[in-house]
Amino acid sequence: MKNSVLIFIFAFISFSLSAQQDLFNAPSLTSPVINADNTVTFRIKAPDAKTVSLSGSLDVSNAFAEITYDMQKMNDSIWSFTTPVLLPELYRYRFTIDGVRTLDPGNAFAIRDVGNLSNIFIIGGGKSDLYKVNRVPHGTVAYRWYNSPGNDEMRRLTVYTPAGYENGNGKYPVLYLLHGVGGDEEAWSGSGRAVEILDNLIAQGKAKPMIVVMTNGNVAQEAAPGKGSVGFVQPTFMLPHTMDGKFEETFTDILTFIEQNYRTIQTKEGRAIAGLSMGGFHTANIALNYPNTFDYIGLFSSALGVRPMNNNPVSPMYQDTDKKLNQLMKNGYKLYWMGMGVDDMPMIYNGNKAFREKMDSIGMRYEYHETAGGHTWNNWRDYLTIFAQRLFK
Amino acid sequence: MKNSVLIFIFAFISFSLSAQQDLFNAPSLTSPVINADNTVTFRIKAPDAKTVSLSGSLDVSNAFAEITYDMQKMNDSIWSFTTPVLLPELYRYRFTIDGVRTLDPGNAFAIRDVGNLSNIFIIGGGKSDLYKVNRVPHGTVAYRWYNSPGNDEMRRLTVYTPAGYENGNGKYPVLYLLHGVGGDEEAWSGSGRAVEILDNLIAQGKAKPMIVVMTNGNVAQEAAPGKGSVGFVQPTFMLPHTMDGKFEETFTDILTFIEQNYRTIQTKEGRAIAGLSMGGFHTANIALNYPNTFDYIGLFSSALGVRPMNNNPVSPMYQDTDKKLNQLMKNGYKLYWMGMGVDDMPMIYNGNKAFREKMDSIGMRYEYHETAGGHTWNNWRDYLTIFAQRLFK
Numbered sequence: 001m002k003n004s005v006l007i008f009i010f011a012f013i014s015f016s017l018s019a020q021q022d023l024f025n026a027p028s029l030t031s032p033v034i035n036a037d038n039t040v041t042f043r044i045k046a047p048d049a050k051t052v053s054l055s056g057s058l059d060v061s062n063a064f065a066e067i068t069y070d071m072q073k074m075n076d077s078i079w080s081f082t083t084p085v086l087l088p089e090l091y092r093y094r095f096t097i098d099g100v101r102t103l104d105p106g107n108a109f110a111i112r113d114v115g116n117l118s119n120i121f122i123i124g125g126g127k128s129d130l131y132k133v134n135r136v137p138h139g140t141v142a143y144r145w146y147n148s149p150g151n152d153e154m155r156r157l158t159v160y161t162p163a164g165y166e167n168g169n170g171k172y173p174v175l176y177l178l179h180g181v182g183g184d185e186e187a188w189s190g191s192g193r194a195v196e197i198l199d200n201l202i203a204q205g206k207a208k209p210m211i212v213v214m215t216n217g218n219v220a221q222e223a224a225p226g227k228g229s230v231g232f233v234q235p236t237f238m239l240p241h242t243m244d245g246k247f248e249e250t251f252t253d254i255l256t257f258i259e260q261n262y263r264t265i266q267t268k269e270g271r272a273i274a275g276l277s278m279g280g281f282h283t284a285n286i287a288l289n290y291p292n293t294f295d296y297i298g299l300f301s302s303a304l305g306v307r308p309m310n311n312n313p314v315s316p317m318y319q320d321t322d323k324k325l326n327q328l329m330k331n332g333y334k335l336y337w338m339g340m341g342v343d344d345m346p347m348i349y350n351g352n353k354a355f356r357e358k359m360d361s362i363g364m365r366y367e368y369h370e371t372a373g374g375h376t377w378n379n380w381r382d383y384l385t386i387f388a389q390r391l392f393k
Numbered sequence: 394m395k396n397s398v399l400i401f402i403f404a405f406i407s408f409s410l411s412a413q414q415d416l417f418n419a420p421s422l423t424s425p426v427i428n429a430d431n432t433v434t435f436r437i438k439a440p441d442a443k444t445v446s447l448s449g450s451l452d453v454s455n456a457f458a459e460i461t462y463d464m465q466k467m468n469d470s471i472w473s474f475t476t477p478v479l480l481p482e483l484y485r486y487r488f489t490i491d492g493v494r495t496l497d498p499g500n501a502f503a504i505r506d507v508g509n510l511s512n513i514f515i516i517g518g519g520k521s522d523l524y525k526v527n528r529v530p531h532g533t534v535a536y537r538w539y540n541s542p543g544n545d546e547m548r549r550l551t552v553y554t555p556a557g558y559e560n561g562n563g564k565y566p567v568l569y570l571l572h573g574v575g576g577d578e579e580a581w582s583g584s585g586r587a588v589e590i591l592d593n594l595i596a597q598g599k600a601k602p603m604i605v606v607m608t609n610g611n612v613a614q615e616a617a618p619g620k621g622s623v624g625f626v627q628p629t630f631m632l633p634h635t636m637d638g639k640f641e642e643t644f645t646d647i648l649t650f651i652e653q654n655y656r657t658i659q660t661k662e663g664r665a666i667a668g669l670s671m672g673g674f675h676t677a678n679i680a681l682n683y684p685n686t687f688d689y690i691g692l693f694s695s696a697l698g699v700r701p702m703n704n705n706p707v708s709p710m711y712q713d714t715d716k717k718l719n720q721l722m723k724n725g726y727k728l729y730w731m732g733m734g735v736d737d738m739p740m741i742y743n744g745n746k747a748f749r750e751k752m753d754s755i756g757m758r759y760e761y762h763e764t765a766g767g768h769t770w771n772n773w774r775d776y777l778t779i780f781a782q783r784l785f786k
Contacts, residue, residue, distance in 0.1 A: 030627065048491035050441055098441035102495035108508045108618065109625045115501045117510075121625055135622045138547065142535040144559075154531065166537075166654060225501065229528045232502045232514055234423065261559060 029078070031106035032093075032121050040083045040121070042093070044104060047077035049097045054081050056093030056118065057378065065374075071095075088128035089378060090193060092118040111190050112225075114182035115235045129200070130385060131193040136203030137163030141195055143185075143227075146257035150250030155216060156223035157254065158185045160195055161262070162202055162209040171263045171270070173392040174211045175296075176254070177384070178275025178282050180303070182237035184224035185216040191377045192276075194384060201388055208392040210272075213258055217275075217282055219246045243278060243307060245315020248285045255293075268333070272391045274298025276380045277348075281306065284355070287336075288324040289317050295334040296391050300383040301344055301375050305351015322358075329364040335390055336366040339383035343374035422471070424499030425486075431516050433476045435486070437497060440470035442490045447474050449486030449511065450771065458767075464488075481521035482771060483586060485511040504583050505618075507575035508628045522593070523778060524586040529596030530556030534588055536578075536620075539650035543643030548609060549616035550647065551578045553588055554655070555595055555602040564656045564663070566785040567604045568689075569647070570777070571668025571675050573696070575630035577617035578609040584770045585669075587777060594781055601785040603665075606651055610668075610675055612639045636671060636700060638708020641678045648686075661726070665784050667691025669773045670741075674699065677748070680729075681717040682710050688727040689784050693776040694737055694768050698744015715751075722757040728783055729759040732776035736767035 031043040042054050052071040059067035071081040092111065095102050103110055103119050110117045122128055139162045145154045165172060177194060179187035188194040194212060201207035218239045222228045225235040259266050271294045275283040280302025287297045312318035336359075340352050359366055369386065373379050424436040435447050445464040452460035464472040485504065488495050496503055500512045515521055532555045538547045558565060570587060572580035581587040587605060594600035611632045615621040618628040634640075652659050664687045668676040673695025680690045705711035729752075733745050752759055762779065766772050 044493070046491065046493045048443060049493070097490065097493055097495075098439065100437070100439045100442070100490055100495065101498050102490075102493065103510065105494050105509075106627065107625070108505050108510060108628055110503070110510060112501050116498075117496065117501060117503060132624060133616070133620060133622050135547075138538040138549075140535050140537045142533050144533045145531040145556075154528075156531075163538075223526070227526060229526050231525060232500070234499065235501055 029106045031104050032119075034121065034123060035082070038085050038087075038123050038125075040086055040091075040123070041080060042071070042082075042095075042104065043074075043078055043080045043106065044071070044095055044097075045077050046079055046097050049073075049079065051096075051098060052079040053096045054093060055096060057089075057091055057376065058083055058086065058093060068096075086123045088123050088125040090120060090122050090128060090131050090381070092120055094118050112235075113187075113191055114237050127382065127385065130197050131381065132200075133196055134200055134203070136199055138199050139163050139195065139202075140166060141189060144261075145223075146254060148250055148253040150253050151219050151246070153222050155253075156185055156227060157216060158189055158214040159258075159262070160189070160198060160212040160214070162198065162211070164209060165211070165263075169263070171265045172209060172211045173265050173270040173272070174213060174258060174262070175388070175391060176213050176215065176271070176273040178215055178217050178273070178279030180275075180277030180279050180301075181242065182235070183279070184218065184221065185214050186224045186227075188212075188214045188384075192384065193381055197381065197385055198388060201385070207388045210388075210392060211258070211262055211264065213254065215254055217247045217279055218242050219250065243281065243303075245285075245317035247282055248289060248317040249315065251282075251286050251290070268293055268295045270295075270392065272296030272298070272387075274300060274337075274384070274387055275302070276300040276383075277303045277375065280304070285317050288321060288328060291324060291328045292331050296387075297333060297336045298383070298387045299338045299352070300380050300387075301340060301348060302338065302352060302355075303348055304355045305347050325358065325364065326362060329362060336364070337369065337387055337390065338366055339369045339371065339379065339386070341371050341373040341375065341379050343372070345375060348375065422499045424497050425512075425514050427514065427516060428475070431478050431480075431518075433479055433484075433514070433516070434473060435464065435475075435488075435497065436467075436471055436473045436499065437464070437488055437490075438470050439472055439490050442466075442472065444489075444491060445472040446489045447486060448489060450482075450484055450769065451476055451479065451486060461489075479516045481516050481518040483513060483515050483521060483524050483774070485513055487511050505628075506580075506584055507630050520775065520778065523590050524774065525593075526589055527593055527596070529592055531592050532556050532588065532595075533559060534582060537654075538616075539647060541643055541646040543646050544612050544639070546615050548646075549578055549620060550609060551582055551607040552651075552655070553582070553591060553605040553607070555591065555604070557602065558604070558656075562656070564658045565602060565604050566658050566663040566665070567606060567651060567655070568781070568784060569606045569608065569664070569666040571608055571610050571666070571672030573668075573670030573672050573694075574635065575628065576672070577611065577614065578607050579617045579620075581605075581607045581777075585777065586774055590774065590778055591781060594778070600781045603781075603785060604651070604655055604657065606647065608647055610640050610672055611635050612643065636674065636696075638678070638710035640675055641682060641710040642708065644675075644679050644683070661686055661688045663688075663785065665689035665691070667693060667730075667777070667780055668695070669693040669776075670696045670768065673697070678710050681714060681721055684717060684721045685724050689780075690726060690729045691776070691780045692731045692745070693773050693780075694733060694741060695731065695745060695748075696741055697748045698740045718751070718757065719755060722755060729757070730762065730780055730783065731759055732762045732764065732772065732779070734764050734766040734768065734772050736765070738768060741768065 033041045055068040071079040107119045220239040280299040426434045448461040464474040497512045503510045535552045613632040673692040
C-alpha cells in the first residue's frame with residue numbers, strides 16, 4: 001500500500017519534471033529562514049551572478065524605509081545574507097541579480113502592490129501576531145459585484161463578514177475601508193492584513209464584530225487589475241478620474257448595495273469610514289458630503305493638501321467645504337481620528353496640518369495620532385489596529 | 394487644479410523611489426505583448442546575463458508540454474523572444490536568467506501552483522474567452538471556514554454563488570469541485586479559472602446557475618498555504634493523510650455545512666461532484682461511499698490505479714469497493730463522466746482503463762472523453778467546461 005503511493009509520488013515527480021507540469025520543481029533552498037533571535041537569513045542559488053542584493057522594508061531603525069543589502073557569495077553557487085535583528089512586523093522584499101529584479105524562488109508567498117510583486121514574511125510577537133492567521137473564529141471574505149448606476153457599470157468590492165454573521169440574525173455595524181493611489185479592492189485584504197487584524201481583534205474582544213467593506217476607489221476601473229474585463233493589463237499607479245469627485249459622488253451606490261444586501265445597523269452609530277492616502281482624501285470628502293452618515297471617521301496618512309479643500313470647481317463634492325465642515329461638526333460624531341507619520345511627504349504632512357488648523361479654528365473635535373515612519377503599510381496596519389478598537393463602542 | 398494633482402503625482406513618485414515605498418518602480422518594458430497574429434513577444438532587461446530562456450506551457454503542437462526557448466539579446470540589455478502563433482488558451486511561463494528562475498518583471502499577474510509562481514496570460518478566441526472576465530453578471534467568490542468535527546478543526550473552502558443567488562429566494566444545485574495533489578481550495582479558482590468559466594457559461598445560458606464548492610482535500614492542512622495558522626510555510630506537493638480515506642470520510646462535514654448555510658437542492662438531483670487527479674480519486678470514492686448523494690460524477694484525469702480499488706485496509710472508505718460500485722449502479726445516477734488525456738502518465742491512464750473495464754463488466758453506464766494532452770490544467774479547464782454544461786438538466 002505504502003509502496004504503491006510512493007511509486008505514485010515518484011512517478012508523478014519524474015513525469016512532471018520530464019514532461020507536462022511545472023508543479024514539482026520544488027526549490028532545494030529554504031529561504032527566508034527566521035532565526036531564533038529574529039535575524040533572518042536569505043539564500044538564493046545564482047552560480048553565474050556577479051552581484052546579488054536584497055531589498056525591502058527591512059530597516060526597522062529608520063522608519064521602515066526601503067533598504068538594500070549586498071548578499072555574499074558563500075560557495076560556488078549560493079548567495080546569502082543575514083539581517084540584523086528585526087522587530088515584529090510584516091516585511092516585503094525582493095532580490096536583484098545583476099540588475100534584474102526577481103522574487104525569492106524559495107518563497108511562494110508574494111503580494112502585488114500596484115505593478116510589482118514582492119515576497120513577504122512575518123516576524124511574530126507583539127503587534128504582528130495580529131497579522132497572522134491564528135486559531136480563532138474566522139470571518140468570511142467575499143468578492144462581490146455591486147451595481148453602480150452612477151458609474152453605469154457593475155463594480156467589484158471585498159466584504160469581510162465577522163465570524164458568526166452567517167449563522168445569526170443580528171444586525172452589524174459596518175466599516176468602509178478605502179485604499180490609496182495604485183490600490184484597489186484587494187489592497188486592504190492583501191498588504192493591509194485587514195482580515196487577520198479584524199479576526200484577531202474580534203476574537204480577543206478588543207474590537208466589536210463588524211462588517212468591513214473594502215471598495216475600489218478608482219472609478220475608471222471596474223475591478224482590481226486582472227479581475228476586470230480589461231484583462232491582464234499591467235497596473236498603473238494612478239488612473240483617470242481618481243480624484244475628481246466621482247468616487248465620492250457615487251459612494252451612495254456602495255452604501256445602498258451594502259445596506260440592501262447585509263444585515264446592517266443603518267444609522268450613523270453603525271457606520272464608520274476610513275482610508276489611507278488617497279482613500280483618506282476620499283474619506284474626508286465623503287464625511288463632508290454625507291454629514292449625518294458616519295459616527296466614526298478615520299484619515300490614515302490622508303492625501304490632504306493635494307486638492308484645494310474648498311470651492312474646487314472639478315466637482316460639487318469639493319465645493320463649499322468650509323460650510324460642510326461646520327455642518328459636520330454641528331451634526332456631531334463620535335470620533336474623527338487622524339494618523340500621520342512624521343516622515344510622510346511634506347505635501348501630505350502639511351496638508352493634514354492645515355486641515356487640523358482649520359478644525360481647531362472652528363473648535364472641531366478630532367484625535368491626532370502622530371507616529372514614526374512615513375507613507376507605509378506598516379503605519380496603515382497600525383492605524384487600522386488602533387482605529388478598529390475604537391469603533392461602535 | 395490639474396497642476397496640483399500633477400505635482401502630487403510627481404512628488405509621490407520621487408518620494409517613493411527615494412524613500413519609503415516600492416509602489417511605483419514601474420517596469421519600463423511591456424512584456425508579454427500579444428501580437429495581432431497571436432504570436433507573443435517576451436522581453437526582459439538583463440544587461441549582464443549570459444543566457445536567458447523562457448519556459449512554460451507554450452508548445453501547442455505537443456500536447457501543451459512544457460517547453461523552453463532561448464531568448465536573444467537584442468541590444469546591450471534587452472533580451473527578447475517571439476513565440477510561434479499560439480492557440481487560444483491560458484498560458485503559464487517564467488524566465489531563467491543564468492540558471493535562476495525568475496518571473497517577468499513586466500507582468501504583475503502570477504499564479505502559485507504548489508511552491509512555484511508563474512506568470513500567466515491569455516490568448517483569446519474560442520474556448521479561452523470563457524477564461525476571461527467578461528461583462529456578464531458575476532457570481533460571488535467567498536472564502537469561508539467550516540467546522541469539521543471529523544478533523545477536529547475549522548477548515549477553509551471557497552464557495553462560488555452564481556449571479557442572482559444573493560438577491561433571490563430560490564434553491565440552487567451544487568457542484569463540489571476537488572483539486573489534485575499539491576493543490577488546495579484556491580486551485581480551481583486560480584489555475585482552473587472556474588469562476589470565469591461558470592460566470593460565462595451561465596451568462597450564455599449553457600450552464601444552469603449553480604453553487605460551486607471548492608474544497609481543500611488535504612486533511613493535514615486547515616487552509617491553503619499562507620491562509621492557515623501554520624503561517625508562510627513553503628508548500629509541498631503531497632501532505633500526510635492525503636489519500637488515506639480521511640478526506641472522503643469527513644466529506645459529510647462539508648456537505649452538512651453547505652446544506653445548512655446555502656439555499657441548496659438537497660436531493661441527488663441537485664448535487665454533482667468532480668475532481669482532477671487526486672481529486673478525481675477522492676470523487677470516485679466519495680461517489681462509492683455516499684451512493685445516493687450525487688446524480689452527476691466527474692473524474693478528470695483521476696488518480697485511479699494508485700490505490701487498490703477494493704479491500705484496501707487503510708480505510709473503510711476503500712473497502713468493499715466492488716459491492717459499493719454495484720450499489721451505485723443499482724441506485725442510479727444521471728451522468729458518470731470521465732475525462733482523460735492520451736499522454737497522461739501510464740499509471741493513471743491504465744488505472745482509469747482498468748476501472749472502465751470493471752464498469753463495463755457489470756454493465757455500468759459512463760461517458761468517456763479522451764483528449765489530446767496529459768495531466769494539465771489545459772485539459773482540466775476543458776473538462777470543467779464540458780462537464781458543467783451537462784449538469785442539472
